[in-house]
Amino acid sequence: MKLALFADVHANRHALDACLAHAERAGAERHAFLGDLVGYGAEPGAVIQRVRALCGSGAMAVKGNHDAYASSLLVSGKKTLGHASVAWTQRQLSLDEREFLAGLPMTHAESSFLLVHASADAPGSWRYVETPELAAASLDAAMHPPIGSEKVRHVFGGHVHSQTLFFRGGAGKLMPFAPTPGVPIPVPRHRLWLATVGSVGQPRDGRIDAMYAIFDDNAEQLTFHRVPYDVQGAMAAIRATELPAFFADRLEYGR
Template sequence: MKIALLSDIHANRQALDACLQHARAHGADQFALLGDLVGYGGDPVAVVEQAMALAQAGALCVLGNHDAIALAPPAQPRTRSELGAQWTHDHLGPEHRAFLQSRPLTARMGQSALLVHASVDAPEQWRYVEDSNAAERSMAAAQAIDPAIRYVFCGHVHAQALYFLTPTAKLMRFAPEPGVPVPVPPHRQWLGIAGSVGQPRDGDARAMYALFDEAARQLTFYRVPYDHLAAAAAIRAAGLPPFYADRLETGV
């Protein structure tokens, strides 16, 4: 089975559509959504409805921090993020909010993989896995849940990375090259960060996702071109902070 790992879609319908099409063309027969379906972007309803359809077909989907704040935005929003959460909350229908509300913080994918938006170490605190120390804490927390877990897949940091433990228990970080399969044998522990579908922040406007080939034990990271100008226009048309649209146009 090939499983497409999609995270941080952020209400970007154009990016999600492009990644789903790309993943299916590359053999994906299942999908896993790693949180932050909404936030920042101008199409939360379309994205959540797509997620609902994927979940109906068997996809796993975990909760992200932007999903959580959209469910209960501050009564008096002050920051751009809080204003966006209030706008998103108001535009989602009861069925969309119920779907987000029912998402777990973590989800087991088979016997050997665990899905989470941020870190397995206190997932409700939305800790960023930005370095080897944070990756090691997340992997250790997964092992504490079950030593059979060999793979942790997450998002949250809007960049792609792969961490693994060597036979001497030294943690290593690997910078994946788009489109190049990486062997991920289960005798090691792995933590893969899928990147952001809907809001890349590494200076490259292309969407990100990863494809896990469960049978071949390979993980391939991809960058996918999409109509980011249309996604930016949707943000401006919605009256959301233009900063979010500017980000899509530059990839930062």
């Protein structure tokens, strides 16, 4: 099975549509969404409806921090950019859409893999998995109940808005690996692997192309992808709302 892995869509319908089309051409047979469907972008409702339809056809989805914020009560008195994004997003969503976000699980384990937005050892703390030490803590938690099981060999997440692969070899230490887009990487089950698949809707590595990955469990390969999309269209959609212009500007620079 080829599993397409999407994280941090952030209400960017233009980027999501481009990644879904790319995944279809690449032969993806199933989809997984690793949190943060909403936040920052202009089309949260459209993104939720697209993901809900895919979930009805067998896709998987877990909750991200922005999904949790959008489906919770706002804390009054805060005037940050993040608060403005949450407040605006909540006003756009129907009760049904907010309930969908609220009902998403924090993790999902299946076969040899576990899906999580941030770190499996404390999913609700929204910890950024950016170092071998933090990756090891997440991977260790994924291999034991109640989060996962000893069958888990691959952990897939997002949250950090960049693409990185960590692997644990015979010495026990996790090592980071910077993938090359479009080049399949062997991820055999005799080792343990943790990947952050990057952000569909808000890349932050200095490049503007959307990110996602495909896991081929039969071939035991993981391929990271970068996908061009209509960045100007996504920016214009944000500028047509009451969202801060900063959220549009950052798409142009990938920051």
